[in-house]
Amino acid sequence: MVDDRLRTPGAVRDAERFTAHNYHPLPVVITSAEGAWLTDVDGRRYLDCLAGYSALNFGHRHPGLIAAAHAQLDRLTLTSRAFIHDQFADFCRELAELCGKDLVLPMNTGAEAVETGIKVARKWGYQVKGVPAGQANIVVAEGNFHGRTTTIVSFSTDEDARADFGPYTPGFTVVPYGDLDALAAAVDENTVAVLLEPIQGEQGVVVPPEGYLPGVRRVCTERNVLLVADEIQSGLGRTGTTFACEHEGVVPDMYLLGKALGGGIVPVSAVAANTDVLGVLKPGQHGSTFGGNPLACAVATEVVRLLATGEFQRRSAELGERLHAGLQSLVGKGLVAVRGRGLWAGLDIDPTLMTGRQACERLMERGVLAKDTHGSTLRLAPPLVITAEEIDHAVAQLAAVLAG
Structure with missing residues (x-):
């Protein structure tokens, strides 16, 4: 019974x-x-x-992802980033190549990738753009969903996600999603990044107007601002291309990736960008005990190889x-x-x-x-x-x- x-x-x-x-x-x-x-x-x-x-x-x-996980479980699951393991270089190289970027920073969850992107953009703003200390701001969109950490819900417009979790982290300007004029007006000399979902998933799979993403790319280039694309839900094949940004020929300065990167087996996320952006980080300034662990890398490398076939x-x-x-x-x-x-x-x-x-x-x-x-x-x-x-x-x- x-x-x-x-x-x-x-x-x-x-x-x-x-x-x-x-x-x-x-x-x-x-x-x-x-x-x-x-x-x-x-x-x-x-x-x-x-x-x-x-x-x-x-x-x-x-089957391929399960086989990769089983094989790695029999060998090595964690070293921490204090050492290099034999799955790490292949994962970072192959993901960087898939993204068309120089560098990859592995993390665990999507929210960690977003938090990493925020920290990198701010540090880039201070060290490269020359924004005065403590003055960096990031432009985001209404209806966004980037995660549920304290900083991320600080710029959420969903009261269920945000209410009663203050005090909130400053440094964000919220504009209507799909309104290029409002976004351009919000960018000032202290803006270090525009952080957007190319398609807003949690909001109800909202696709922005045609020409919006190329317009955002143009504004970011002209104003020396990083375009950060949160492709955690929209990326890795979901929309019919590797990244949703590709539908309008847009290449962001930074990809935030997660979810499918772990193959439904382990949490894996990553930030991908060129050396002039991710290169601002130095040892001790950011990290994760489990980020880029051997099991995660073994599974995620197989994910990247599945995507590489198209x-x-x-x-x-x-x-x-x-x-x-x-x-x-x-x-x-x-x-x-x-x-x-x-x-x-x-x-x-x-x-x-x-x-x-x-x-x-x-x-x-x-x-x-x-x-x-x-x-x-x-x-x-x-x-x-x-x-x-x-x-x-x-x-x-x-x-x-x-x-x-």
């Missing part, structure tokens, strides 16, 4: 009892997964249309067209709008029909897992290993939910 605590109701009840309620998960308890499919403790299968917020771009338990970018572009065509057919039939690129979509549901949470619960009942955001908006981000037939299945289940 199976212990009732191991079944969905008991496991959900215990999770709610013994954990802080900083999340409101769907009442499903996953026990195994492979590719684009999840299985719960009761043996029911679900199509994963969230992919760990893009951390699982290559699907669950990708296969996953092509899959995302081609299957993304199918996904968006299917979703667009539902506009006016319960959907108000569809946004996104590649295998990434934000869907606005008619709020008179249901909330985003209700839509996710009903999709779950039909064997599809997705995530709501901001009331009546859904985000879809299936693993890039999803098939055309599975995409059609997900769209069909959404259509059934919308039809009531």
Whole structure:
């Protein structure tokens, strides 16, 4: 007889009892997964249309990534950065080449990559640009999501993320996302960086107006300001290109990477930039005990090699067209709008029909897992290993939910 605590109701009840309620998960308890499919403790299968917020771009338990992790676990898992291990150079070199940059600084989480980017931009501003001490400012966008550390929530415009966590870190100017004139007006002689998501994920997969990112690049170049692209969710194949910035031919001064870089196995993040930017750091000025550890590097190097073939970018572009065509057919039939690129979509549901949470619960009942955001908006981000037939299945289940 199976212990009732191991079944969905008991496991959900215990999770709610013994954990802080900083999340409101769907009442499903996953026990195994492979590719684009999840299985719960009761043996029911679900199509994963969230992919760990893009951390699982290559699907669950990708054979090459699992093999790399197993092989490294049998050899070496941690040295700290006090020493050099045999996986480190390959990872840094191959990621730098993928990014077209000179240097890589490995960290662990996306928020750490953002914090690192902020510190590097400020130090660059003081040492290279000549900004007076303590006066550096960074321009950011409304609706941003860069993480949840104290500094990062200081420039969030999401009150759930920000409220009651002050006092807040100064040095940030917030402008409307997609408004180039407002951004240009906010840049002054003490601005060291513009920090943006090329597509705002948490906000509902918001794509900026055409020409916006090239315009930001132009302003940054003309004013001697670093363009820092947070590609933690949008990068590494998600939108049909290696980086979302590529859709408009924009090359930032600094990439912030994470999520998919760890292959859904270990947390891995990184900052990539040229020597004139990352070279401002000297020993002892920034670091991480686990950043760039052997296990992380072994997995992330395999991720970079998967991306180097271009296969996953092509899959995302081609299957993304199918996904968006299917979703667009539902506009006016319960959907108000569809946004996104590649295998990434934000869907606005008619709020008179249901909330985003209700839509996710009903999709779950039909064997599809997705995530709501901001009331009546859904985000879809299936693993890039999803098939055309599975995409059609997900769209069909959404259509059934919308039809009531």
